Amino acid sequence: xxxxxxxxxxxxxxxxxxxxxxxxxxxxxxxxxxxxxxxxxxxxxxxxxxxxxxxxxxxxxxxxxxxxxxxxxxxxxxxxxxxxxxxxxxxxxxxxxxxxxxxxxxxxxxxxxxxxxxxxxxxxxxxxxxxxxxxxxxxxxxxxxxxxxxxxxxxxxxxxxxxxxxxxxxxxxxxxxxxxxxxxxxxxxxxxxxxxxxxxxxxxxxxxxxxxxxxxxxxxxxxxxxxxxxxxxxxxxxxxxxxxxxxxxxxxxxxxxxxxxxxxxxxxxxxxxxxxxxxxxxxxxxxxxxxxxxxxxxxxxxxxxxxxxxxxxxxxx
Amino acid sequence: xxxxxxxxxxxxxxxxxxxxxxxxxxxxxxxxxxxxxxxxxxxxxxxxxxxxxxxxxxxxxxxxxxxxxxxxxxxxxxxxxxxxxxxxxxxxxxxxxxxxxxxxxxxxxxxxxxxxxxxxxxxxxxxxxxxxxxxxxxxxxxxxxxxxxxxxxxxxxxxxxxxxxxxxxxxxxxxxxxxxxxxxxxxxxxxxxxxxxxxxxxxxxxxxxxxxxxxxxxxxxxxxxxxxxxxxxxx
Ligand code: HEM
Numbered sequence: 001x002x003x004x005x006x007x008x009x010x011x012x013x014x015x016x017x018x019x020x021x022x023x024x025x026x027x028x029x030x031x032x033x034x035x036x037x038x039x040x041x042x043x044x045x046x047x048x049x050x051x052x053x054x055x056x057x058x059x060x061x062x063x064x065x066x067x068x069x070x071x072x073x074x075x076x077x078x079x080x081x082x083x084x085x086x087x088x089x090x091x092x093x094x095x096x097x098x099x100x101x102x103x104x105x106x107x108x109x110x111x112x113x114x115x116x117x118x119x120x121x122x123x124x125x126x127x128x129x130x131x132x133x134x135x136x137x138x139x140x141x142x143x144x145x146x147x148x149x150x151x152x153x154x155x156x157x158x159x160x161x162x163x164x165x166x167x168x169x170x171x172x173x174x175x176x177x178x179x180x181x182x183x184x185x186x187x188x189x190x191x192x193x194x195x196x197x198x199x200x201x202x203x204x205x206x207x208x209x210x211x212x213x214x215x216x217x218x219x220x221x222x223x224x225x226x227x228x229x230x231x232x233x234x235x236x237x238x239x240x241x242x243x244x245x246x247x248x249x250x251x252x253x254x255x256x257x258x259x260x261x262x263x264x265x266x267x268x269x270x271x272x273x274x275x276x277x278x279x280x281x282x283x284x285x286x287x288x289x290x291x292x293x294x295x296x297x298x299x300x301x302x303x304x305x306x307x308x309x310x311x312x313x314x315x316x317x
Numbered sequence: 318x319x320x321x322x323x324x325x326x327x328x329x330x331x332x333x334x335x336x337x338x339x340x341x342x343x344x345x346x347x348x349x350x351x352x353x354x355x356x357x358x359x360x361x362x363x364x365x366x367x368x369x370x371x372x373x374x375x376x377x378x379x380x381x382x383x384x385x386x387x388x389x390x391x392x393x394x395x396x397x398x399x400x401x402x403x404x405x406x407x408x409x410x411x412x413x414x415x416x417x418x419x420x421x422x423x424x425x426x427x428x429x430x431x432x433x434x435x436x437x438x439x440x441x442x443x444x445x446x447x448x449x450x451x452x453x454x455x456x457x458x459x460x461x462x463x464x465x466x467x468x469x470x471x472x473x474x475x476x477x478x479x480x481x482x483x484x485x486x487x488x489x490x491x492x493x494x495x496x497x498x499x500x501x502x503x504x505x506x507x508x509x510x511x512x513x514x515x516x517x518x519x520x521x522x523x524x525x526x527x528x529x530x531x532x533x534x535x536x537x538x539x540x541x542x543x544x545x546x547x548x549x550x551x552x
Contacts, residue, residue: 007529012437016530016537019436020523023537024362031356033373041377044416049408056398056407057466093486102481113486210494212472217491220473229470236474245467248411251456253418273481288446291434301528305430310527313363317534 008298010291055246057232060225062201062215066192069224071168073192076222077185078162080121081143082155085221087121094119094217102274109274117213122151125218126188129200137187139180146179154179236261256280350521357520362536364524368431371424372519378417379512383505385410390501394464394493414456421449433525441522444515451507458500461490 012018066073079085091100093116101110130140146154158178165172170186191197201218203209219225226235234240241258244250260266260276269275290296300306307314335341388406389397397403425445428434434442457475461468472490479485489495530537 008432008435010434010437010439010442015436016526016532017436021361021526023534025359026362026365028357028360028364034376037370037373037377038380041374041413041416042381045378045381045409045413048412048415049405052408052412054404054408054411055467056404056463058398059465059469090480093480109483110481112483116486117489210497211489211492213489213491216469216473216476219469225470225473228466232466232470234467234470240470240474245465249415251453251460253422253453253456271481273478277478277482284446284450288443290429291439291442297432297434300430300432303430306432306528309366309368309427309431310363312365313527313530313534313536316536317531 006294006298008301010297052248055244055248057245060219060228061195062192062197062219063195065219065222065224066189066197069222070189070193071162071170072222072224073189074170074185075159075162075168076218077126077188078155078158078181079221080125080218081181081184082152082159083121084155084159085121087119087125087217087221090217093117102271104271104274104278119214119217121221124204124214125201126184128204129191129197130184130187132200133187133191133196137183139183139187142180143184150179153177154181158182158185237267256283350517354523355517355520361524361526363527363530368424368427369524371420371427374420375417375424376512376516378413378420379508381409381413382417383509385413386501386505394462394497398464410459414459418452418456421452425449431525432528435525435528436522438518438522438525441515441518444511444518448508448511448515451504451511455500455504455508458496458504461496462493462500464493 007017076085080088083089087094089097089100091097092111093113095118096115101108103110127140127143130136143151154177157176158173158181161173161176161178162168162170165174170182170189173182188197191200198215201215202212204214229235229240230238232243232245234243234245236258239255239258239262241261242250242252242254257276257280260279261272266272266275266279286293286296335344385406389403389410392400392403397407428442428445457471460471461475475490476485479488479490488499
C-alpha cells in the first residue's frame with residue numbers, strides 16, 4: 001500500500017475519514033448528554049468523597065523533628081556545619097559544589113541555571129538562626145574566629161563521636177576536639193524544640209515568606225523525615241511518586257515515570273533523575289507524534305479493538 | 318445560464334465577501350464551524366458506543382475540579398485542615414481529579430485504538446496530548462499545595478528531577494507561593510484553554526468514521542431522501 005493511501009494516515013483526503021459523513025445519522029442531544037454527564041459524575045464525586053474522604057497527615061516541623069528525634073537533629077546540624085550534608089554537596093541551584101550535578105553524557109543542564117537559590121548550610125541553617133537569638137551564644141563568635149579547616153575538622157570529629165555514642169545521644173559523647181560545634185548544635189536544638197527555628201529559617205529577616213526551600217532541605221538532610229516517608233510507603237524505591245499517605249490513590253498517572261526509576265541501570269545511576277526525565281520526554285514526544293509514526297499508527301488496525309468499539313456499525317454493514 | 322440566474326446564484330450560493338479583518342475572521346469561522354456543526358442535533362450513526370462517554374466525562378469531572386477548586390481558593394490553602402466543610406470540599410476536589418484522569422486515560426486509549434487522528438484530525442490528537450501533559454503538571458502542583466506531610470515529601474523529592482533538568486531554579490517546588498500561583502491561575506487557564514481548543518477541533522472535523530468504513534457499507538448507502546426516513550430511528 002503506498003504511503004498516500006495508508007488508511008491510518010492523519011492526512012486530510014477526499015475519502016470517508018476526510019469528508020463530512022454522508023451516511024446515516026442518529027439523533028444526538030449535546031447539551032442533554034453534557035447535563036446527564038455532569039449529574040452522574042457529580043453523584044460519583046459526592047459519593048466517593050462521602051465514603052472515602054481524603055488524606056491529610058499533618059506536616060513535620062523543625063520543632064516536631066527536634067522533639068521526636070533530637071539525636072538525628074544534632075547529627076544533621078553538625079553535618080550542615082561541616083559541609084557534609086546532602087544539601088551542602090548538592091550543587092546547582094543551591095551551591096557550586098564541584099562535580100555534584102547530574103549529567104546526560106556531556107550535557108549538564110543542572111549547572112545551566114548557576115547558583116540561583118544560594119544556600120550556605122553552615123550559615124543559613126545554623127549560624128544565622130543562632131545570631132537571631134536575643135543573646136547570641138559565644139560559640140557563634142568562636143566559630144566565626146575559626147578557619148575553614150578548623151570548621152571541617154571540628155564537625156568531622158563531632159560527627160564521628162556522635163555516631164559512636166550510645167543511641168547517638170549528644171549527652172553521652174566523650175570528650176574531644178569539637179570546638180564550638182556541640183554548643184552550637186545544642187543551642188540550635190533547644191531553639192528548634194521551642195519552635196523558634198521554624199519561623200526564623202523560613203522568613204529570614206522578612207515579615208512575609210511563602211518560600212520553604214531552606215526548611216525543606218534541612219528536614220531532608222536528616223533521617224527522621226525520610227524515615228516517616230518510608231513508613232508511609234512514599235519513597236522512590238517504593239514507587240512513592242504515585243502514592244499518597246494512607247490508602248489513597250495518588251498520582252497513579254505517573255506510573256510510567258515511577259516505573260522507569262525502578263529499572264537498572266537507571267535505578268542506581270547517579271544521573272537517575274536526568275535519565276528518567278529524558279526518557280519520559282522522549283516517550284511523551286512519541287505519544288504526540290503517534291499519527292506520524294508508521295508502525296505505531298498502524299497497530300490499531302492489526303489489533304482490532306475498534307471492532308469492539310464500533311460493534312454496532314460493523315454488525316450493520 | 319442567464320445573466321439573471323448568475324446574479325441569483327451570486328447572492329444565494331456564493332460566500333459573502335468581507336473587506337474588514339473582522340468580517341474575514343467571522344467568515345472563516347462560520348465556514349469552518351457553522352453553528353449547526355458546533356451544536357449539532359444529530360451525529361453519524363456510528364457515534365453509538367460507550368467509548369464516547371469518556372471525553373464528556375472528563376469535561377464533567379473538570380467542571381467539579383474547577384468548582385471545588387474555586388471554593389478552596391476563596392478560603393485559602395490551609396482552610397481545609399481546620400474546617401469540616403473545607404475537608405469535604407478538599408475530598409471532592411481530590412476525587413474529581415481522580416475521576417478526571419481515569420476518564421481521560423480511557424479516552425486516550427480509546428482514541429488510539431480508533432486511530433482518531435485520521436482524516437485531518439491530527440491537531441485534535443496533539444491538543445489531546447497537550448491537555449494530558451498540562452493536566453499532569455496541574456495535578457502535581459495541586460499535590461504540592463496540600464500543605465501537609467505529603468506535599469512536604471513530594472516537594473523534597475521532586476526538586477531533584479526538576480533541578481537535574483535545570484528548571485528547578487525557576488520552577489521551585491519548595492516555594493509554596495510560587496506553586497500556589499501556578500496552580501490556581503496559570504495552569505487551570507492552560508488546561509481550560511487547551512480543552513476548549515480540543516473540543517472545538519472535534520466539532521470542526523466531525524467525529525472520525527470507523528476504521529475501514531467503505532462506501533459499500535449499508536450505513537453509507539442511504540441517499541438523502543432515505544436518510545430522512547431513518548433519522549428518527551434510535552440506534
Ligand atoms: C483534558 C482532557 C480531555 C478532554 C476533556 C477531552 C474531551 C474530548 C471530547 C469531549 C471529545 C469528543 C467526544 C469523544 O470522542 O469522546 C474528544 C475527542 C477526541 N479526543 Fe479528547 N479529551 C481530552 C484528552 C485527550 C487526550 C489525552 C487525547 C489523546 C492523546 C485525546 C484525543 C482525542 C481525539 C483524537 C478526539 C477526536 C475523536 C473523534 O474524532 O472521534 N483527547 N475529546
